[in-house]
Amino acid sequence: MKREEKAQLTRRKIMDNALKEFSAHGYSAGSVNNIYDPGQGISKGIIYHYFSSKDELFLACVEECFEQLRFYMEKQFMQQSGTMAAEECLNRYFAVRMKFFHEYPLYQKIFMEAVLMPPVHLKSAIMQCRKPMEEMNVGILERLLLKIPLRVSLDKTEVIRIILQFINFINLQYPLKENDVTTIEALEKKNRQILDILLNGIVERKE
Numbered sequence: 001m002k003r004e005e006k007a008q009l010t011r012r013k014i015m016d017n018a019l020k021e022f023s024a025h026g027y028s029a030g031s032v033n034n035i036y037d038p039g040q041g042i043s044k045g046i047i048y049h050y051f052s053s054k055d056e057l058f059l060a061c062v063e064e065c066f067e068q069l070r071f072y073m074e075k076q077f078m079q080q081s082g083t084m085a086a087e088e089c090l091n092r093y094f095a096v097r098m099k100f101f102h103e104y105p106l107y108q109k110i111f112m113e114a115v116l117m118p119p120v121h122l123k124s125a126i127m128q129c130r131k132p133m134e135e136m137n138v139g140i141l142e143r144l145l146l147k148i149p150l151r152v153s154l155d156k157t158e159v160i161r162i163i164l165q166f167i168n169f170i171n172l173q174y175p176l177k178e179n180d181v182t183t184i185e186a187l188e189k190k191n192r193q194i195l196d197i198l199l200n201g202i203v204e205r206k207e
Contacts, residue, residue, distance in 0.1 A: 011050050013040050015064065018057050023106040027058050027119050055122060062114045063129040065107040070133045072100045081140070086147040086199070093140060094192045101184050108184045116171055116187070137164070148199060163198055167191055 017035045025031075032054050036044045051057040077096045081089050101108050118126045141160045150156065170190070 010042070010046060013037075013042055014047055014050055014057075015060065017042065019061050019064075019106045019110070022058055022061050022113075023109045026109060026113055027122075030054070030058070032057070055119075055125075058119075059122060059125050059129060061110055062126055065110045065114070066129055066133045068104065068107065069097070069100055069111070070136055073097070073136060076100075078136075078140075081143060084147075086144055089144055089147065090192065090195060090199075094188050098185065098188055112184060112187060134164075144199075163195070166198065167194055170194055 014035065017037060017040075018030075021034050022030045025034075032044065032047060035057070036042050036047055047057070051060065073093075073096060076099070077093060081092065084092060101111070114126050114130065138160055141163060142156065145156050145159065150159065171187075
């Protein structure tokens, strides 16, 4: 095996162990001591050769989580969304996201911690990890608003900005705590409801 291939394999083993650790215990309770595994040839020294700190290792997990979610959405949602009506598009968007988290459960808690309660000193770095996914969401909202007749007085860019601000604000009102029973399903259902209210209002319209 070539040196580069061996290095990639070792880094992948570290990442797999780190995903399990942070998924099970979150950032605060997660420990590098539970990530190294002599049986796999992963010593503490090897871990710190690839990652300078626990922070860097956690950020690598966060970045991978959002990258994999974005790639999954591009493949499973983006290509088909152009022909969907607005309601179908929203339902498909959240259904695909939930399918991703069911297929890759290790990413669930890492995603929720990054969105709901990121470690304060890593907040800025986590926002950078989330940026490509956020840009995709803006693109999806732009497509969605093309399917909806906006009031003439409203600017599409401003509408998108307000929607994203409101969703982020609501999410921050429900911080993830240790032993919290909040599930990814509850978070996604809440965000789907927020979008429904913002796009369709709260007044029942008679035909």
